[in-house]
Amino acid sequence: MKLKFLVSFLFLISFSALANDGQKVIYGKDDREDVVNVFDNLLVDKSRSTAGMFSSSALSLQSNGFYKVIGKTLVERGWCSSERFSNQITAPTCSGFLIAPDVLVTAGHCVSRSSDCKNYKWAFDYKIAAPSDITTMIPKNSVYSCKAIIALL
Numbered sequence: 001m002k003l004k005f006l007v008s009f010l011f012l013i014s015f016s017a018l019a020n021d022g023q024k025v026i027y028g029k030d031d032r033e034d035v036v037n038v039f040d041n042l043l044v045d046k047s048r049s050t051a052g053m054f055s056s057s058a059l060s061l062q063s064n065g066f067y068k069v070i071g072k073t074l075v076e077r078g079w080c081s082s083e084r085f086s087n088q089i090t091a092p093t094c095s096g097f098l099i100a101p102d103v104l105v106t107a108g109h110c111v112s113r114s115s116d117c118k119n120y121k122w123a124f125d126y127k128i129a130a131p132s133d134i135t136t137m138i139p140k141n142s143v144y145s146c147k148a149i150i151a152l153l
Contacts, residue, residue: 030084035127051122051144052092053110059091059121059143066137067123088128089136096122108152117146 035047059067071091075081094110104122111117125142 032084034131036129036131048124049098051096051104051124052126053094053096053106053120053122054092055120061140065140067140067143069136069138092126111146111149112152114149117149121145
C-alpha cells in the first residue's frame, strides 16, 4: 500500500540556539517511555498511527519477512551513554502520523519534492520488542512507500 502525504511546514526552534541560551530541550519531568513499557492500551493503540521516515539503505529485508533497521545509536553519534535511549538505533530521519487510512502528515522539511517519495520508506511499528533489545525489526507489512504529495501547506 502506498500513502499519500499532506506536508505541513512546522516552525522549529534551533537546537543550537537552545544550547547557546543554556536552555534544556525537554522541559519538566522526562516521562517518555518505550512502547514496550506502556500498559495503557489506548496509548499503545495511538502509537500505531505514527511512522518513521527511513532512507532505503536503513532497512534491510530479512528472510523471515521483517526489515532489520540499520543505523547508529545515539552513543555512536556522540551522545553520553547515560542519556535515556542512547543505546537504541536511531535510523528514522523524520516522523509523521496518520490522519486517514492512507494519508500521513509530516513536516515540510521531511518531504518537499516527488523524489522524496522514491528515496524514503515510512515504517509503522518502529519499536523495540523487549526492554533489553538494541536491535529493531519491523514487519514487512508495516513499511510503506509514498504514492504522492497531496498538499504543501
